Amino acid sequence: MRLLSSTIYAVLDLFYPPHCAVCDHPFGDGQRAFLCDECDAKIERIEQSHVCRCGIPLPDVLDLCPTCAQSERVLEQIRSFGWYEEREDPHHVLSVLIKIFKYGGERALAPLLARYLAEAGEPLRPLTEQITFVPMYYKKERERGFNQAELLARELGRLWGTPVVRALEKVKDTEPQASLPHEARRENIRGAFRLAKFTPCASILIVDDVCTTGATLSECARVLIESGVERVYGLTIARVAQTNIERAEDA
Numbered sequence: 001m002r003l004l005s006s007t008i009y010a011v012l013d014l015f016y017p018p019h020c021a022v023c024d025h026p027f028g029d030g031q032r033a034f035l036c037d038e039c040d041a042k043i044e045r046i047e048q049s050h051v052c053r054c055g056i057p058l059p060d061v062l063d064l065c066p067t068c069a070q071s072e073r074v075l076e077q078i079r080s081f082g083w084y085e086e087r088e089d090p091h092h093v094l095s096v097l098i099k100i101f102k103y104g105g106e107r108a109l110a111p112l113l114a115r116y117l118a119e120a121g122e123p124l125r126p127l128t129e130q131i132t133f134v135p136m137y138y139k140k141e142r143e144r145g146f147n148q149a150e151l152l153a154r155e156l157g158r159l160w161g162t163p164v165v166r167a168l169e170k171v172k173d174t175e176p177q178a179s180l181p182h183e184a185r186r187e188n189i190r191g192a193f194r195l196a197k198f199t200p201c202a203s204i205l206i207v208d209d210v211c212t213t214g215a216t217l218s219e220c221a222r223v224l225i226e227s228g229v230e231r232v233y234g235l236t237i238a239r240v241a242q243t244n245i246e247r248a249e250d251a
Contacts, residue, residue, distance in 0.1 A: 081120035084238035114155030132167035200228035
């Protein structure tokens with residue numbers, strides 16, 4: 001079987017040489033990956049040493065950002081691996097990877113992206129009893145063919161050895177959050193989720209691909225807390241910087 005697999009890969013490499021998913025740079029002999037070292041080095045990683053509960057890095061003298069200081073606490077903590085650019089930017093490596101995975105249907109990227117989740121979420125690992133994911137409305141999931149958040153959650157569960165459950169269902173077909181101004185996003189997502197056939201646990205981690213304002217994660221967390229879950233955490237591959245949200249709304 002191993003010999004057969006090697007032969008198949010050799011034939012594929014002959015006609016379809018492996019290359020970087022972002023810059024299209026060909027890999028060397030025997031190298032198999034989705035991202036070259038140069039592109040990996042360009043990823044804008046979020047410094048995890050001191051972050052607010054919303055996941056934004058903070059100066060050492062602060063414990064909360066102004067937004068979290070003035071808002072109700074729903075999620076215990078959100079963590080994200082890197083920064084996301086909503087506008088088309090071929091130089092923003094992490095954003096390109098997520099878009100290829102999410103809209104290009106490249107499901108094979110899930111293990112790589114889940115490793116990013118595992119790295120950023122390591123502080124949450126000992127606090128997490130179960131992992132779940134942000135559900136999609138059934139018609140949209142059927143059109144896309146998969147739920148990217150579920151693929152990521154299941155890969156993360158495999159890496160951590162943590163149970164993955166379908167805790168929520170999406171019952172309202174909402175507008176894409178990225179298309180709405182900041183103040184409209186919470187209203188758009190309100191009432192969109194309900195509890196699935198799920199036995200509440202003490203703590204659960206919600207996985208998604210991108211965090212913009214945190215409205216979707218917060219609404220999911222609210223439903224879980226109302227069901228009896230004591231602590232809810234959020235984990236995404238990337239998040240949109242506040243300056244980028246403001247810039248998009250001004251455009």
